[in-house]
Amino acid sequence: MSPELQSPPLAQPRAPGDVRTEEMLLNIGPQHPSTHGVFRVVVQTDGEIVLDSEPHIGYLHRCFEKIAESVDYLKVTPYTDRLDYLASMCNNLGYCLTVEKLMGLQIPRRATRLRMIVAELNRVASHLLAFGTYGMDSGAITPFLHAFRDREAILKLFEIICGQRLNYNYVRIGGLAEDAPPRWLDQVAAFVDFFEPKIDEYDALLSYNGIFIKRAANIGVLPAATAISWGCTGPVLRGSGVRRDIRKDEPYLEYDKVEFDVPIGRGEVGTLGDCWDRYMVRVREMREACKIVRQVLKDVPEGPVMAPEAKKVLRPPKGEVYYRIENPRGELGFYVVSDGKDKAVRIKCRSPAFCNLSVLREIAHGCMLADMIMIIGSIDFVMGEVDR
Amino acid sequence: MPPTAPPVNPANQNQDLLTKDTILLTTVEDFVNWCRRSSVWPLTFGLACCAIEMMAVGATKFDIDRFGSGPFRGTPRQADLMIVAGTVTHKMAPRVKRLYDQMAEPKYVIAMGACTIGGGPYWKYGYHVVKGVDLVIPVDVHVVGCPPRPEALLEGVFKIQDLMKREKLLDRLRTYHKRETYKGAGNAAMPAPGTPGR
Amino acid sequence: MTRAEAHAAILAKFPDAIVRDGREGKEAGDPYLVVKAERLHDVVKWMKEDPGMRFEVLQCLSGVDYGKDLASVYHLDSWTNKVTVCLRVELPREKPEVASITDLYGAADWHEREAYDLLGITYTGHPKLVRILCAEDWVGYPLRKDYVFPKEYHGIKNDL
Numbered sequence: 001m002s003p004e005l006q007s008p009p010l011a012q013p014r015a016p017g018d019v020r021t022e023e024m025l026l027n028i029g030p031q032h033p034s035t036h037g038v039f040r041v042v043v044q045t046d047g048e049i050v051l052d053s054e055p056h057i058g059y060l061h062r063c064f065e066k067i068a069e070s071v072d073y074l075k076v077t078p079y080t081d082r083l084d085y086l087a088s089m090c091n092n093l094g095y096c097l098t099v100e101k102l103m104g105l106q107i108p109r110r111a112t113r114l115r116m117i118v119a120e121l122n123r124v125a126s127h128l129l130a131f132g133t134y135g136m137d138s139g140a141i142t143p144f145l146h147a148f149r150d151r152e153a154i155l156k157l158f159e160i161i162c163g164q165r166l167n168y169n170y171v172r173i174g175g176l177a178e179d180a181p182p183r184w185l186d187q188v189a190a191f192v193d194f195f196e197p198k199i200d201e202y203d204a205l206l207s208y209n210g211i212f213i214k215r216a217a218n219i220g221v222l223p224a225a226t227a228i229s230w231g232c233t234g235p236v237l238r239g240s241g242v243r244r245d246i247r248k249d250e251p252y253l254e255y256d257k258v259e260f261d262v263p264i265g266r267g268e269v270g271t272l273g274d275c276w277d278r279y280m281v282r283v284r285e286m287r288e289a290c291k292i293v294r295q296v297l298k299d300v301p302e303g304p305v306m307a308p309e310a311k312k313v314l315r316p317p318k319g320e321v322y323y324r325i326e327n328p329r330g331e332l333g334f335y336v337v338s339d340g341k342d343k344a345v346r347i348k349c350r351s352p353a354f355c356n357l358s359v360l361r362e363i364a365h366g367c368m369l370a371d372m373i374m375i376i377g378s379i380d381f382v383m384g385e386v387d388r
Numbered sequence: 389m390p391p392t393a394p395p396v397n398p399a400n401q402n403q404d405l406l407t408k409d410t411i412l413l414t415t416v417e418d419f420v421n422w423c424r425r426s427s428v429w430p431l432t433f434g435l436a437c438c439a440i441e442m443m444a445v446g447a448t449k450f451d452i453d454r455f456g457s458g459p460f461r462g463t464p465r466q467a468d469l470m471i472v473a474g475t476v477t478h479k480m481a482p483r484v485k486r487l488y489d490q491m492a493e494p495k496y497v498i499a500m501g502a503c504t505i506g507g508g509p510y511w512k513y514g515y516h517v518v519k520g521v522d523l524v525i526p527v528d529v530h531v532v533g534c535p536p537r538p539e540a541l542l543e544g545v546f547k548i549q550d551l552m553k554r555e556k557l558l559d560r561l562r563t564y565h566k567r568e569t570y571k572g573a574g575n576a577a578m579p580a581p582g583t584p585g586r
Numbered sequence: 587m588t589r590a591e592a593h594a595a596i597l598a599k600f601p602d603a604i605v606r607d608g609r610e611g612k613e614a615g616d617p618y619l620v621v622k623a624e625r626l627h628d629v630v631k632w633m634k635e636d637p638g639m640r641f642e643v644l645q646c647l648s649g650v651d652y653g654k655d656l657a658s659v660y661h662l663d664s665w666t667n668k669v670t671v672c673l674r675v676e677l678p679r680e681k682p683e684v685a686s687i688t689d690l691y692g693a694a695d696w697h698e699r700e701a702y703d704l705l706g707i708t709y710t711g712h713p714k715l716v717r718i719l720c721a722e723d724w725v726g727y728p729l730r731k732d733y734v735f736p737k738e739y740h741g742i743k744n745d746l
């Protein structure tokens with residue numbers, strides 16, 4: 001364990017009766033079954049209590065930003081897929097919308113509606129994985145198996161439209177790679193009908209399970225002010241009771257035309273902003289996503305799915321643009337600087353998990369070591385996106 | 389015409405009533421290999437996108453449990469098989485190497501996905517990506533795809549089982565020495581430049 | 587509040603700190619303000635604390651290599667007033683140095699470390715300015731335009 005913690009040790013909380021404990025530096029990761037990827041955190045403990053923790057990231061730094069400025073605009077989408085590989089559709093969408101904004105491209109309406117469907121389905125798939133692995137972190141294996149069973153159904157739908165189970169590269173600049181085959185929309189509708197009752201099953205299985213509540217409630221409380229200062233977004237922020245959702249606040253695509261709620265944490269079983277609240281926001285968002293998909297399905301016009309201007313080499317005009325969308329994990333922003341050539345000067349990805357993870361040190365201070373795993377799980381980050 | 393079984397030499401038949409039809413004869417080697425290949429325990433070692441597909445293999449639909457490889461172990465010391473699922477970066481490479489060293493012999497490695505085979509999509513501009521995990525540890529089976537489908541990974545596990553089936557106990561020593569060349573070369577548990585393997 | 591109003595308010599408060607208003611150029615995309623490096627901290631502090639501005643969120647901090655100069659770009663958000671403002675600080679290539687804003691926004695911590703790691707911009711006053719993404723002993727700043735890819739790293743060949 002080479003790098004020492006920089007910050008001075010904090011005042012030592014002493015157990016009643018002043019049991020002498022020893023301070024210890026403990027290394028969790030980068031290969032640890034519950035760190036959700038190659039993430040390492042060095043924890044300074046006093047007995048069982050976490051005094052300080054220092055996250056170390058970068059074990060999956062795959063040079064996205066260098067690649068993005070070395071290849072031309074159209075070729076970046078496969079790499080945006082691989083940023084947050086649990087929500088590839090949303091990532092592509094974020095990047096494509098940014099470049100489209102810079103170029104002023106108009107997207108056919110069918111493409112817009114289909115984009116909304118795939119983005120919401122991907123949100124469900126991503127939250128399902130978060131749900132399953134969070135169950136696993138708390139010691140329950142069964143939810144994981146249930147979640148993956150239902151996630152496979154979504155992957156099947158995606159496979160039909162783009163042939164991949166992961167890293168779809170389906171949303172492209174100017175529209176979509178392919179039109180959805182006939183009857184795909186019916187399959188989506190059938191899936192939503194199949195899936196919505198399952199959420200009740202999940203609630204019964206995990207959310208309101210007494211043991212799970214004992215493990216997740218009152219643990220890792222994140223106050224709203226801290227969350228805002230550290231740039232947290234998505235379920236991590238909403239779990240703290242802040243109603244902030246880009247889909248509502250700065251609607252993109254046609255989110256202003258659909259009705260949905262933004263679930264926030266309310267501290268039902270514990271303190272506001274604890275692990276359970278963050279977890280529950282995700283479960284409730286799955287319901288909302290189903291609601292959105294249902295509404296979008298009612299009106300998907302026929303027509304092309306690709307803007308005709310977008311098929312050649314793209315040369316966006318000189319300028320810079322920042323645009324963001326609501327990823328399953330929070331606000332995904334892309335900052336694109338163009339100098340009028342076919343390659344970008346700079347593409348910066350403001351990834352939600354990067355900011356959400358940086359708050360870990362604030363949350364984890366003073367918790368028990370065993371709760372550390374619950375806290376890490378409740379943030380639900382994807383290292384591909386943190387490290388880029 | 390259905391094939392008929394060749395006539396059995398009565399001298400070879402088991403005449404003992406007690407053990408008749410209940411004893412199978414085999415070599416120690418075959419027996420050991422059969423045991424081992426029926427329960428290959430992989431290490432939980434997810435690095436990137438491919439790890440999600442590896443989870444899918446362990447989950448409901450594909451269910452690697454059917455082939456005896458269900459228990460994904462949290463520690464390398466209990467694992468026989470390392471599935472390197474995802475991109476290995478320069479920062480991660482020493483850790484990969486160390487985990488490999490911590491596994492008990494005999495050990496096997498599956499390189500899953502384009503990234504571990506040769507850098508994959510990050511081959512050209514990925515300054516921080518190791519261009520193939522076999523620069524760091526020896527690989528037995530490569531599974532192609534980006535990401536490989538779960539069926540492909542299952543096939544990779546079968547290939548490992550085939551390897552185990554053919555294994556000669558005495559050869560173990562030789563393979564061990566082959567692996568020895570990777571060991572101890574370079575500090576920070578890194579291989580010397582130009583190690584064999586690609 | 588619109589973005590133009592926010593710009594006008596900043597220009598009125600700090601007429602000497604703003605080098606140029608990006609809206610004046612004929613560029614596509616978002617408008618931005620170019621701020622003098624030594625005044626950046628004051629501007630951001632005022633934007634955060636002034637009751638009329640209330641920019642409570644640092645949305646994004648990116649280092650950019652424009653080829654000639656480096657820059658550090660800040661996207662600040664006011665959720666109360668529903669406006670985003672983009673500030674840019676241009677820094678000379680030889681000595682890119684700007685004051686850290688970690689004391690104002692927690693989010694700046696990792697973002698500044700990242701810009702330091704990938705572009706070599708020094709944020710004075712940052713509590714722990716070390717590499718965050720690349721390995722600790724990595725050589726060079728990868729996102730600079732003149733970056734040369736390493737031939738090998740710790741014995742692992744990189745140019746196959």
Ligand code: SF4
Binds near residue numbers: 167473503508509536
């Ligand atoms: S091979 Fe493809 S899917 Fe697998 S880790 Fe590499 S980029 Fe991800």
